[in-house]
Amino acid sequence: MIEKDLVFLDADLSSREAVLDTIIEKADQLNYLSDKSVFKEGVLEREETIPTSVGFKVAIPHCRSDVVNHPFVAFMRTTQDFIWDTRNNETVDFIFMIGVPESSGDNLHLKFLSAISRKLMKEEFRDSLRSAKTTQEAYDILESINQSIGG
């Protein structure tokens, strides 16, 4: 559900569009998606409802869809913060993208997502991700949550 190829550190991107495209492209290559354009539409539709920039410079674009083959979480840290959505003008430099299949077999990945969502509200957790120097380090931090819920 977390994998190193979906951890992007210091991406030099400064628009929602570019960030979504980069992550979705990778998720598609890794076979998480059966139809990347449908997935992207779903993510954007969710953004239309309410922007997923939640403050603390974090955005969590996400979508639950049957074009998701396996649940995944991607993490991107951008080199500079940028405005995620002009409706609330929140700037972000942390992006967590979440994909969940429509019909989820078990609850474990949902538990992971709820655990990570809660963790993101904690400053020390965000700081640890902010100071991660390598993708391995960032990956280990995220994976430790997975371990803690028994996933």
Next chain:
Amino acid sequence: MKIIGVTACPTGIAHTYMAQECLESECKRRGFEYKIETQGSIGIENELTEADVESADVVILAVSITIEGEERFEGKPIIRASVDRAISDVVRLVDEAVALTQNS
């Protein structure tokens, strides 16, 4: 002061739990008693019992969808907010909840 609440968002994947965390830390910071139920994709967790409702001074409903069991809170002072507000504006939201108990 005992604050109880429910959080719920359209997809039930992330905001529900972020809002729970924010409300809990804010209540903890103030030394309040609290219990926040989540109605998310996992279902209902940390469910509020009759006794919880009975002993609560105020209810915060940080929900952006229709929730189950809202009738449980009938007669209690209730603050309604979007689930986002419980994340981005939690301090003022809890302030408002406290103010409501003082007016009633």
